[in-house]
Amino acid sequence: MSAQEESPQADQKLLIIVASDTDADTLIGKLVQRGYPATKVSSTGGFLRRGNATIFSGVDAGDVDNVIALIRSECEARTEFLPAQALPFPESILPAEPVEVRTGGAIVFVVSVERFEKT
Numbered sequence: 621m622s623a624q625e626e627s628p629q630a631d632q633k634l635l636i637i638v639a640s641d642t643d644a645d646t647l648i649g650k651l652v653q654r655g656y657p658a659t660k661v662s663s664t665g666g667f668l669r670r671g672n673a674t675i676f677s678g679v680d681a682g683d684v685d686n687v688i689a690l691i692r693s694e695c696e697a698r699t700e701f702l703p704a705q706a707l708p709f710p711e712s713i714l715p716a717e718p719v720e721v722r723t724g725g726a727i728v729f730v731v732s733v734e735r736f737e738k739t
Contacts, residue, residue: 630680630681631680631681631682631732632678632679632680632681632732632733632736633678633679633680633681633684633730633731633732633733634676634677634678634730634731634732634733635675635676635677635678635679635684635687635688635728635729635730635731636674636675636676636728636729636731637674637675637676637677637691637695637726637727637728637729638663638672638673638674638675638726638727638728639672639673639675639691639695639725639726639727640671640672640673640695640724640725641662641671641672641673642724643694643695643696643724643726644660644672644673644675645673646694647675647690647691647694647695647726648660648675650690650694651675651677651687651690654686654690656677656679656683656687657677657678657679658675658676658677659675659676659677660673660674660675661673661674661675661676662674678733678736684730688728691726691728692726695724695725695726696724696725697722697724697725698722698724698725699720699722700720701718701719701720
């Protein structure tokens, strides 16, 4: 095979995982422990404007379900009660009682990868 020929690559997927900061470090540790690459980028957003982590992981297509199962086990959704003042409501419509909100969990995007190179 000449240097200019490309070797066939296995079907690759890029997982873009948005998780809470509290879950991200544990998740990255578990991914790396199982041999999956993981790159963390800090991000902020969402309703509560709390810190998030966006994790990029390139895996073989056959490993996607295993990685998603790991994400589900490490990034469980939970509920918290927050004082109304901590929420992004205008003061004119602030509820009087603490508000139950969903936190944690993860959002996962699975994207097909046309080409992947590691230098």
